Each structure stands twice: as structure tokens, then as C-alpha cells.
Amino acid sequence: MSRNLFDAVQLNSGATFKNRLFMSPMTTQSAFYDGEVTQQIIDYYKFRSGDAAAVIVESCFVEDKGRGFPGAVGVDTDKKIAGLSELATAIKEEGSQAIMQIYHAGRMAWPELNGGAVPISASPVAALRPGAPVPREMTVEQIEEMIKLFGDATRRAIAAGFDGVEIHGANTFLLQQFFSPHSNRRHDQWGGSRENRARFCLEVMKEVQRVITEEKAENFVVGYRFSPEELEEPGIRFEDTMYLLNQLATLKPDYFHFSMGVYTRPSIVESDDPEPLITKYLALRSPDLAEIPIMGVGAILQREDAEAALQLGYDLLAVGKGFLVEPNWVQTIKDNKPVPEYAHIAKQKELLIPTPLWDFMDSMVMVKDPEEEKRKYERLKELQKMKLEYKPGTYTVAAKGHNSEIEMKVIFTKERIESIEIDSGGESEGLSDQVFERLPQQIIDGQTLNVDVISGASASSQGVIDGIAEAVELAGASSEVLLARPKPTIVWSKEVVEEEADVVVVGSGAAGISAALRADELGLKTIMLEKMSFVGGAISISGGNQVVMGSKLQAEAGVTDDSVELMVEDFLENGSGKNVPELLNLLAKNVGEATDWVHEYMGVKYDMEGGLHVLAEYRKNRELAYEDGGHGFAASARKALDSSNVTIYLQTKAEELSVDENGKIIGITAKEETGKTHKISTKAVILTTGGYGNNPNLLSKELKKILFYxxxxxxxxxxxMATAPGIDAATRLMDYGKIYPNGVEVSKGYAKSTIGGNIAVLKENALLVNIDGERVVNERASNKQVLEKLLEQNPQMLYILMDQEHFELFSEAVAEGGITNEDLERWISNNGMGTPKAFRADSLLDLAARAGMPGSSLEDTVARYNGFVENGVDEDFGRQPEFMKKPVGEGPYYLIEQKPRFATTMGGLVANDQLNVINKSGEPIQGLYAAGEVVGGVMGTDSPSGANNAWALTSGKLAAESIKKND
Known part of the structure; x- marks a missing residue:
């Protein structure tokens, strides 16, 4: 019997699809940070609904830490039902059924997408992806809870008015991970045999169907999406998939959905077999499976493609690209009209395609090439089978670290790397210690270079790996082979340690150090938890400047007429008046005493020889640097901690706060990198975990556009943790970050700072010019004023212009920010191709031409400025004469991009003047305190120079004192 594209299809649930054509689930990456549906998503789906039988809404995560991509939609909490209901209604009002795809990413839920959470999976086996983290093996209890989460998601889909759910068992996400012998190495009822590996998928299906029955959701559709094969070894093969589908078919779902790039795809494992997988599927299906419609997908664009797919044996067709380039795709093919092959570059707005999806389309990777993927995996397998033989001996190499060259001696026998000796003297003490202890041992034990970098010391870690790779090559072997060898499977510890403390400090940056040392000084039993491998946090890699208003040091440096009132006024102006008065006054009244304590008790030395800094933000000089910058502060702080009674757990991530029946904090649970769990009973917790700048799910739309450094x-x-249900802490000013106008984009979305170089050269000459070669601002104005002008530009970028003498000065000064001479030379040699944009030329005219600036604009700008230098007055922007010491001199001349960058976030938890965290009802949460960047409001919309370190140290000290007072 011939089938028509527009036939109705009856389903097991009693529902009917009005035709065989569906809009395929495609990730728009456009939800709010917490997974809430946006209006943009609603408009996108509504525009494509109507003639299709159903629209399958992109994968919706069932658990908050289960995202597989940024901007994902969530179905993890009841509060999302309202937004999802709007989406379902928009689709259904146009005439299509609304189906929600539900999933958990498992080991593909990378930490940076999920607030830093370590991913989970069936077993602790990393995915074969560059840099993939090793997941934690799920406990039996976690597996049972995860099954319930899929049921909860189904209940929410029903409540929101969806017509069905599609269980996402494909694309290497969690369900596929349980079924795959590559990712599932368990030996309990959830792993081992093929039957046990299929159990999780079957139990999820049963739970979804149980909820549908319980909710009395008549005609509610259940589909299941699957990937037919894996390239991994061991991995899923097609006969495995058929076993799973035949088992699932006994539960009588409504349809199964292939996940493939091309509907005619043959095996990607058996390359000599050209038979399409769909014909194999039809031949191998059981009688139960034959009763269930099968959906095809991939490379279905024109009507003839769709009809050929039906003829090949599919019952239903999912279309992706067709709906992107032609929202009325069904009607278009019904009218026998051709569908455009591409979306016109100027029609994003007309097509209502969200920008992340548009960028994805523009990158031309909508469909992966299976042959290319296969070639990659074949090469990987080939490398993993290779044996290595070395020329015995000792090889001395040097590689780039965070601060300096790392010298290493690597000793080889004929068969193996025998030992690794590292001279780490030039690297940051404390920051990289574990790199030089752990990494060499891991490399020797596993005879592999495929090891994880140490958290917080990635530059030093990579330096060690690169250096040993060089030594391998010198020893006559291939480092590519060692890099391809798999990571060892980690056996997670199930040990649970129960402890008690008076205070638990979470985070070991400036605020955490201050809080822990003050609590210890006051006689409180203190435990510090730090998820990274070192103590020091952001301050340890900062330039190390601090406001010291009211301290003995400020008076010693010659300023005795500063005041709380003046400081508050300056901060209010800088923070656009949005500062929280009680917190700002708390800082201004206590920072002097805190500074003296940091100096005298902690032993931190300040650069008195360099003196107080002259800054446009302040009417009185009130900022000092630490001796040796942030590195010097951290070294002194570590010595103070070593002499204290504070217990420090490194690489131990706090995961959950415990409360009693009255909502008081009574404990905290933390987990070591090994899986060892600490359950700590405590009278109080001080959160000093810093900001959220590297968590796009928490950033505002505007802040996401700024480079993170x-x-x-x-x-x-x-x-x-504090805003989790049951704790319900309030937040404020979450939209703001401390943005600087002097970043270079070293990789997409990430920056390095040139501020050290800028300060050095702008003291004498150097100019900031726009893309037209014109000055737009007093280069020595405050960061805020310069930033305002930079953000007015289109694109948002300026250039710093330097002559040869000052470029050399600039090059030396930016090294502290991690920019080397080699980096600068590489950027310049790219001549504007890619980022950062940097140019060099012998004349200003040639320089302007290379940067695409009009005519002689740069020459005219420099000539006019040099005239101002000669006369001692900047007639255009009022640059101070003391910063116009020299005219722009001899070439060659340089232009280096200046883009906005941020690291510090201004928003955070609501706290009172006792640093007690406040909940959403406006009440203090007993036992919960916060200090440093995690507290929102003290700076308003922007923080002036040296203010964040001052606030961190002052608030950390005060939080400990509040706890002692309430003890």
C-alpha cells in the first residue's frame, strides 16, 4: 500500500498525527540563564507551526545540572510550567501538536555550562572529546532519582499543555551513555550485560508512561529518539540498538526516532556495507516493533527527498534545515515549490531565528560529516594501538608556564618514561605546586599525556604537558600517540566523613582567607573548603591593588585628610548611585582597621616605596599595591594560614547547605575530587565563593557580550547554593559587571588585560583612537569615562597607538598580564586576520591603511596631538599636562585593539551590615554569612580601582566577627 506525505497516522496512545511531517528538534540556545522560555523562543516556534503534524521542541533538561549546551530550555522545576505553557499554546494555536523532548546530558554536561558541577554518568569514563572531564559514577540512589526526574518532567509537560514528550536517548546523552559499553562499565544491575545496560532506558520509559496514566493524560504521545551506532570501542553497534528498540517496543510507545545526519545513512562502523540502516531496521524488527511508526531525519529538504524517504520505509519524517530556511516548509512542498538551499544572510530577523542558532547555521556545521567523524575516530584508534620505543637517556626541555619558562629533565628507558624532574622556581608558589607533584606522576603511571590540567593552574599544567611532549619527540617517539592514549578510569571513593566545626568558610580567595584567619584568631574551630588546587583565588593572579583609606599606611604615605564621607561620595559617583548605603558605609568605616590587621596580623606587605596611586576615581589618594602584587599577597596569606589552626580542604567542592526545621543553616556537604564526601555540622557558614562571570547561565544579555578575563x-x-529551594536567598544587581576598556580578545569570548602596558605608556604619550583613526577621549580619564566612549563605538573597540619606544615599554609591562613578546609578534603578523587585531608599519599612513582607516586621518590625529604636547594644553579632551610628557615619536608605529573586558561581577547575594545573608522574604538566614564578591550591591554598577580587594578583606574579617558576636 502506497503512503502519502499527507496521510493521517494513528498512534498507540489514541492520538492521531494529521500528516507524516514534523519539525525536528533543533537547539536554539536562547533560553534565559535558568532555562526559562524566552519570547524569542516562543516567536521562533510559533512562526514555524501550523501545517506540520507536530513541532518537537528542542531538548529540555530534566535536572538543573544536566545541560548539554548553553541557553538550554529547562523542565526541571514547576515554576517553568508557566513559560512552557505559553510555548505549547503558541504552537497548538497555529495547528500543530506540541511535543517536548526531555533529556539529561550526563557526561556531556560540561562544568562550565552547569555552574561548575562535575558531570555524572553511568561510569567515570570521559567522552572521546578534547578536554572532556571525567564524570562521576552515579550511585544506585542517583539512578533511581534520575528516573523519577524524567517522570517529573513529563508531569510538567502535561501541566503545560504539551501533546507529548520525546525521550532523548541519542546524541551521546545520559540514556545512550547507560546503554553504551563505552560509557557504562558498571557491574551491578545497571551495567555489564546488554540486558542490564538497557535497563535504565526501559525504566525511564516505564516511569514516563506511569506518570501519564497517573495524570489521566488521554492521547498523550510518547516517542523515543536513538542514535543507531557509536564509533567508540567498545561502543553501540546496530544489533545492540535493535535489541534495545525491540525491548522498548513491548511497552508500546507511539514512535521511534532515528538520530542521523542523513536519512539514507549506512553503517558508520561497517564501512564496507552500503546498505541503509533503515532497511536493516525493517528486516530486524520484531512484530511488536513493526507496529510502531519509525521517524527518519536528515537531508530531507525538497518534496522529492521526503517522498524518497517514505519509499525507503520511514513512517514519519522530521525536518530541520527545511523549517529554518522556509518556515512554511510543509505548504511549500505541498504546492510543489522548491525550498531554498540556504537562508539569505540578511534574513535572520525576517526568519525569526535566534542569534545563537543563526551563528550555528552560519558556521556550516548543521550536519556533521559522518565520514570525517569516522576518519577522526579511525585515526584515534590507530594511534591508541601503536607501541612506542624511545632512545634511552635524559632530555632537558623548557616550556612556557604561567609566569616563566619551566625547565624539565625527562628520563626514558627503551620502553617508557621513567622519571620527570621539574624546576618550578619561576612559577607562582602555591598556585602551581600540585601541577609539579601530581601531573608527572599521572603521566608516568599511565604512560600517557592525556591527563587533565590542574584546576586553576592550566598554564603551568599545559606547560608541563607540552614540555614532556617535546622530550618524547627528542627521544625519537611520537607525542601524538601519548596524547591519544585514553585517560585512566577513575575509581571514585564512596567514603563519607562526618565532621564538626564552628565555622565553615567556602572559598579561599581574599575574603575567604580573611574570614578564616579572623575566625581562627577569635578561637573558632574553622574549616575552609576550596574547589581549586590552590589557596588564593582571583587575588593571587591579580595586579594586587587595594584601597587603604583610614589605615596607618595611608597616613604614613602622606594622606591624613581622607574621610569616610569622601570615600562614600566617590564610590557612589563611580557606582551610578546604585550602591547599597549600609554596605558601602560598612566598608568605608572599617577598611582602615582591616588594612592594618592584614598588614600586622596576616603579615602582608604593601609597596610603600611605590606610594599611593594617583587615580581619577578618587579625590584623595587611597590605593596601595601589595609588594610583588597579588602573588605577594597570596604568598603571605598562605604563610599565615600555615601558622593557623584552620583546616583546609583543597579540590573539595561545597555542594549543598543543610538546614533545620526553622531554616537555620546547620551544616554543609562537600565532595573531594576523588569522590570522598565531607558532611560537616557547623554553627555558621561564610560564603566567599567569588563572582559568576564564567557562568553564562547567570549573566545578563549585555554582560554576555563582554569579554571575560x-x-x-x-x-x-x-x-x-544559597538560592537553592529551601534556602531561598535573595539577590540583587545581577546585571552588572566591572568592565574595563583595555582587553585583547585572545580566544572567542575571552580576553587578556593590557592595563599594565596602558598605564606605562599613557603616562607619557600613546593615544586611544577609534577605527577612523580619531581620538575620542582623554586617555588619562577614569576607566569608567574611557569605557563609556569605547562602548559608543561601532564596533565596540578602540586602538592604542604607540611609537617604537613606547611599544617596547608596553611589551615589558603587559607580561604581568600573561601577554608575551611572542604573543604580540604573532598577533601583529596576522595583520588583522582573526583576533586580537594588531598592526605595525613604518609610517602612520601605512599603519592606517593596514587597519582600514581612512586616508591620512592617523597622521592628522598625531600631528594635532603633538601640537598640544608642544603647547602644554590638550584643547580637544583636556588630557593632563603631566601625562603629555613626550610627543608621539619615531616609528615603526603600532595599533593594538582595546575591547571591553570584565572579570568581577557586581551583583550577588543580599546581605545586611552584619554580613548575614537575607532570604527572599527579607529575613536573615540564621547561620549563613557572605563576604567578598558573592555579596551584591556595595559597588553599585561599577567598582573603582582597588575596591574589590578592600571589600573582600574587610567583609571577610567582619563576617567572622559577626559570627563570634552571635556565638
Whole structure:
């Protein structure tokens, strides 16, 4: 019997599809940070609904830490039902059924997408992807809970008015991970045999169907999406898939959905077999499976493609690209009209395609090439089978670290790397210690270079790996082979340790150090938890400046007429008046005493020889640097901690706060990198976890556009714990970040700072010019004023213009920010191709031409400025004469891009003047305190120079004192 594209299809649930054509689930990456549906998503789906039988809404995560991509839609809480209901209604009102795809990413839920959370999976086996983290093996209890989460998601889909759910068992996400012998190495009822590996998928299906029955949701559709094969070894093969589908078919779902790039795809494992998988499927299906419609997908664009797919044996067809380029795709093919092959570059707005999806389309990777993927995996398998033989001996190499060259001696026998000796003298003490202890041992034990970098010391870690790779090559072997060898499977510890403390400090940056040391000084038993491998946080890699208003040091440096009132006024102006008065006054009244304590008790030395800094933000000079910058502060702080009674757990991530029946904090649970769990009973917790700049799910739309240059650990852990249900802490000013106007984009979305170089050269000459070669601002104005002008530009970028003499000065000064001479030379040699944009030329005219600036604009700008230098007055922007010491001199001349960058976030938890965290009802949460960047409001919309370190140290000290007072 011939089938028509527009035939109705009856389903097991009693529902009917009005035709065989569906809009395929495609990730728009456009939800709010917490997974809430946006209007943009609603408009996108509504525009494509109507003639299709159903629209399958992109994968919706069932658990908050289960995202597989940024901007994902969530169905993890009841509060999302309202937004999802709007989406379902918009689709259904146009005439299509609304089906929600539900999933958990498992080991593909990378930490940076999920607030830093370590991913989970069936077993602790990393995915074969560059840099993939090793997941934690799920306990039996976690598996049972996860099954319930799929049921909860189904209940919410029903409540929101969806017509069905599609269980996402494909694309290497969690369900597929349980079925795959590559990712599932368990030996209990959830792993081992094929029958046991299929159990999780079957139990999820049963739970979904149980909820549908319980909710009395008549005609509610259940589909299941699957990937037919895996390239991994061991991996899923097609006969495995048929076993799973035949088992699932006994539960009588409504349809199964292939996940493939091309509907005619043959095996990607058996390359000599050209038979399409759909014909194999038809031949191998059981009688139960034959009763269930099968959906095909991939490379279905024109009507003839769709009809050929039906003829090949599919019952239903999912279309992706067709609906993107032609929202009325069904009607278009019904009218026998051709569908455009591409979306016109100027029609994003007309097509209502969200920008992340548009960028994805523009990158031309809508469909992966299976042959290319296969070639990659074949090469990987080939490398993993290779044996290595070395020329015995000792090889001395040097590689780039965070601060300096790392010298290493690597000793080889004929068969193996025998030992690794590292001279780490030039690297940051404390920051990289574990790199030089752990990494060499891991490399020797596993005879592999495929090892994880140490959290917070990625530059030093990569330096070690690169250096040993060089030594391998010198020893006559291939480092590519060692890099391809798999990571060892980690056996997670199930040990649970129960402890008691008076205070638990979460985070070991400036605020955490201050809080822990003050609590210890006051006689409180103190435990510090730090998820990274070192103590020090962001301050340890900062330039190390601090406001010292009211301290003995400020008076010693010559300023005795500063005041709380003046400081508050300056901060209010800088923070656009949005500062929280009680917190700002708390800082201004206590920072002097805190500074003296940091100096005298902690032993931190300040650069008195360099003196107080002259800054446009302040009417009185009130900022000092630490001796040796942030590195010097951290070294002194570590010595103070070593001499204290504070217990410190490194690489131990706080995960959950415990409360009693009255809502008082009574404990905290933390987990070591090994899986060892600490359950700590405590009278109080101080959250000093820093900001959330590296967690896009917490950033405002505007802040996501700004380059991030802070620590990767800034994922908002404290915010997420405190705002969790049952704790319900309030937040404020979450839209703001401390933005600087002097970043270079070293990789997409990430920056390095040139501020050290800018300060050095702008003291004498150097100019900031726009893309037309014109000055737009007093280069020595405050950061805020320069930033305002930069953000007015289109695109949002300026250039710093330097002559040869000052470029050399600039090059030396930016090294502290991690920019080397080699980096600068590489950027310049790219001549504007890619980022950062940097140019060099012998004349200003040639320089302007290389940067695409009009005619002689740069020459005219420099000539006019040099005239101002000669006369001692900047007639255009009022640059101060003391910063116009020299005219722009001899070439060659340089232009280096200046883009906005941020690391520090201004928003955070609501706290009172006791640093007690406040809940959403406006009441203090007993036993919960916060200090440093995690507290929102003290700076308003922007923080002036040296203010964040001052606030961190002052608030950390005060939080400990509040706890002692309430003890």
C-alpha cells in the first residue's frame, strides 16, 4: 500500500498525527540563564507551526545540572510550567501538536555550562572529546532519582499543555551513555550485560508512561529518539540498538526516532556495507516493533527527498534545515515549490531565528560529516594501538608556564618514561605546586599525556604537558600517540566523613582567607573548603591593588585628610548611585582597621616605596599595591594560614547547605575530587565563593557580550547554593559587571588585560583612537569615562597607538598580564586576520591603511596631538599636562585593539551590615554569612580601582566577627 506525505497516522496512545511531517528538534540556545522560555523562543516556534503534524521542541533538561549546551530550555522545576505553557499554546494555536523532548546530558554536561558541577554518568569514563572531564559514577540512589526526574518532567509537560514528550536517548546523552559499553562499565544491575545496560532506558520509559496514566493524560504521545551506532570501542553497534528498540517496543510507545545526519545513512562502523540502516531496521524488527511508526531525519529538504524517504520505509519524517530556511516548509512542498538551499544572510530577523542558532547555521556545521567523524575516530584508534620505543637517556626541555619558562629533565628507558624532574622556581608558589607533584606522576603511571590540567593552574599544567611532549619527540617517539592514549578510569571513593566545626568558610580567595584567619584568631574551630588546587583565588593572579583609606599606611604615605564621607561620595559617583548605603558605609568605616590587621596580623606587605596611586576615581589618594602584587599577597596569606589552626580542604567542592526545621543553616556537604564526601555540622557558614562571570547561565544579555578575563572558577557556586529551594536567598544587581576598556580578545569570548602596558605608556604619550583613526577621549580619564566612549563605538573597540619606544615599554609591562613578546609578534603578523587585531608599519599612513582607516586621518590625529604636547594644553579632551610628557615619536608605529573586558561581577547575594545573608522574604538566614564578591550591591554598577580587594578583606574579617558576636 502506497503512503502519502499527507496521510493521517494513528498512534498507540489514541492520538492521531494529521500528516507524516514534523519539525525536528533543533537547539536554539536562547533560553534565559535558568532555562526559562524566552519570547524569542516562543516567536521562533510559533512562526514555524501550523501545517506540520507536530513541532518537537528542542531538548529540555530534566535536572538543573544536566545541560548539554548553553541557553538550554529547562523542565526541571514547576515554576517553568508557566513559560512552557505559553510555548505549547503558541504552537497548538497555529495547528500543530506540541511535543517536548526531555533529556539529561550526563557526561556531556560540561562544568562550565552547569555552574561548575562535575558531570555524572553511568561510569567515570570521559567522552572521546578534547578536554572532556571525567564524570562521576552515579550511585544506585542517583539512578533511581534520575528516573523519577524524567517522570517529573513529563508531569510538567502535561501541566503545560504539551501533546507529548520525546525521550532523548541519542546524541551521546545520559540514556545512550547507560546503554553504551563505552560509557557504562558498571557491574551491578545497571551495567555489564546488554540486558542490564538497557535497563535504565526501559525504566525511564516505564516511569514516563506511569506518570501519564497517573495524570489521566488521554492521547498523550510518547516517542523515543536513538542514535543507531557509536564509533567508540567498545561502543553501540546496530544489533545492540535493535535489541534495545525491540525491548522498548513491548511497552508500546507511539514512535521511534532515528538520530542521523542523513536519512539514507549506512553503517558508520561497517564501512564496507552500503546498505541503509533503515532497511536493516525493517528486516530486524520484531512484530511488536513493526507496529510502531519509525521517524527518519536528515537531508530531507525538497518534496522529492521526503517522498524518497517514505519509499525507503520511514513512517514519519522530521525536518530541520527545511523549517529554518522556509518556515512554511510543509505548504511549500505541498504546492510543489522548491525550498531554498540556504537562508539569505540578511534574513535572520525576517526568519525569526535566534542569534545563537543563526551563528550555528552560519558556521556550516548543521550536519556533521559522518565520514570525517569516522576518519577522526579511525585515526584515534590507530594511534591508541601503536607501541612506542624511545632512545634511552635524559632530555632537558623548557616550556612556557604561567609566569616563566619551566625547565624539565625527562628520563626514558627503551620502553617508557621513567622519571620527570621539574624546576618550578619561576612559577607562582602555591598556585602551581600540585601541577609539579601530581601531573608527572599521572603521566608516568599511565604512560600517557592525556591527563587533565590542574584546576586553576592550566598554564603551568599545559606547560608541563607540552614540555614532556617535546622530550618524547627528542627521544625519537611520537607525542601524538601519548596524547591519544585514553585517560585512566577513575575509581571514585564512596567514603563519607562526618565532621564538626564552628565555622565553615567556602572559598579561599581574599575574603575567604580573611574570614578564616579572623575566625581562627577569635578561637573558632574553622574549616575552609576550596574547589581549586590552590589557596588564593582571583587575588593571587591579580595586579594586587587595594584601597587603604583610614589605615596607618595611608597616613604614613602622606594622606591624613581622607574621610569616610569622601570615600562614600566617590564610590557612589563611580557606582551610578546604585550602591547599597549600609554596605558601602560598612566598608568605608572599617577598611582602615582591616588594612592594618592584614598588614600586622596576616603579615602582608604593601609597596610603600611605590606610594599611593594617583587615580581619577578618587579625590584623595587611597590605593596601595601589595609588594610583588597579588602573588605577594597570596604568598603571605598562605604563610599565615600555615601558622593557623584552620583546616583546609583543597579540590573539595561545597555542594549543598543543610538546614533545620526553622531554616537555620546547620551544616554543609562537600565532595573531594576523588569522590570522598565531607558532611560537616557547623554553627555558621561564610560564603566567599567569588563572582559568576564564567557562568553564562547567570549573566545578563549585555554582560554576555563582554569579554571575560577572570578565573575559570568564577561560576557562582555560592549564589547557586544559597538560592537553592529551601534556602531561598535573595539577590540583587545581577546585571552588572566591572568592565574595563583595555582587553585583547585572545580566544572567542575571552580576553587578556593590557592595563599594565596602558598605564606605562599613557603616562607619557600613546593615544586611544577609534577605527577612523580619531581620538575620542582623554586617555588619562577614569576607566569608567574611557569605557563609556569605547562602548559608543561601532564596533565596540578602540586602538592604542604607540611609537617604537613606547611599544617596547608596553611589551615589558603587559607580561604581568600573561601577554608575551611572542604573543604580540604573532598577533601583529596576522595583520588583522582573526583576533586580537594588531598592526605595525613604518609610517602612520601605512599603519592606517593596514587597519582600514581612512586616508591620512592617523597622521592628522598625531600631528594635532603633538601640537598640544608642544603647547602644554590638550584643547580637544583636556588630557593632563603631566601625562603629555613626550610627543608621539619615531616609528615603526603600532595599533593594538582595546575591547571591553570584565572579570568581577557586581551583583550577588543580599546581605545586611552584619554580613548575614537575607532570604527572599527579607529575613536573615540564621547561620549563613557572605563576604567578598558573592555579596551584591556595595559597588553599585561599577567598582573603582582597588575596591574589590578592600571589600573582600574587610567583609571577610567582619563576617567572622559577626559570627563570634552571635556565638
Amino acid at each position: 577572570g578565573t575559570k572558577s568564577s561560576t557562582g557556586d555560592g549564589l547557586l
